[in-house]
Amino acid sequence: MSNHLFKSTAHFVKNPLGIIGLLLVSVYGISTLAFSLQTFDGWHLSVLLIFNVVYPVFSLCVLYVLITRHHEKLYSPLDFQNAESFENLVKLKLQKVEREIDATVAAELRKKMQELDKETKREMLILKCSTSVDMGDFTGANKWVDEALELREEPVALAWKAYILRKDHKIEEALRYLDRAIELGSDEPRAIHFYNRACYKTQLEYALDEIVCDLRRALQLDPKLIKEARRDEDLFAVHVTSEFKELVA
Structure with a gap:
């Protein structure tokens, strides 16, 4: 038993x-x-x-x-009656795993393609924005840059938004957008962003130290801006200071 x-x-x-x-x-x-x-x-x-x-x-x-x-x-x-039957089952399992992997890869590829399409569309909107600015159409430029920012908030679009707001005499709001652009672009700082921020702060009568700090950073990144700074009307308020003269000397 x-x-x-x-x-x-x-x-x-x-x-x-x-x-x-x-x-x-x-x-x-x-x-x-x-x-x-x-x-x-x-x-x-x-x-x-x-x-x-x-x-x-x-x-x-x-x-x-x-x-x-x-x-x-x-x-x-x-x-299993023989080894071949067992091997067939293993092969079927492997094929199933391969299909699952293929499906995962395909989903990832679709995601990448969607991101690429989105990025291409954003770049086209930025191009339309800059073209509209060159033509003096700031209403159209504002529309294009807003659509670009809806797709992704990034330094170039934020800087264009700040520039358009500055042209509309909304300097405080423009400064907020530029602050965000500089924050997001900290890995690849752009001289023009720091330069424009120095201009906006000058117009808003910020402390001289803050203005000089941004201006110094801009000129370090792009010394060619020295010539522009000497004749920029937005910086006239600080032209007479020794700190400014030392920067552009």
Whole structure:
């Protein structure tokens, strides 16, 4: 009897499905035995009773998921009549994984293409904005730059927005946009951004130290701006200061 039971058990443990089945039966058998011996009372008995009722339903749900979604993982090589059948199953599994990888790659590629399209559109809007500014159409330029900023907030678009606002005499608002442009472009600072900020701060009568700090940074990045600074009307208020004269000397 015990030998027969041992052989039956050994047969079950040859594959994952048999091990799962043996485990489920063993746990349920032990709990049922404990319940039948009536060694528990009170709330312990209630817990055991609930377990005996819920456990089969839970087990059935788990088995359903395993069999319907992961059936290829429930067999061992010994369950197949020959090695070729097992190899075919492995190949099918590999093909499934490859399809999943292909789907992931395709999704990532689509995402990259969408980002590229978005970036191309943003660059076109910036080009339209700069063209409109050159033509004196600041209303159109403002429209294009707003659309560009909706796609992505980045230093060039922010600087153009600041420039357009400055032309509309909204210097405080322009300064806020330029501050944001400089903040986002800290890895690749642009001289013109610091230069324009110095001009805006001069118009708003900021402290001389702040103006000189931005102007110095701009001239360090692009010394060609020295000539522009000497004749820029926006900087006339600081032209007479020794700090400015030292910068443009």
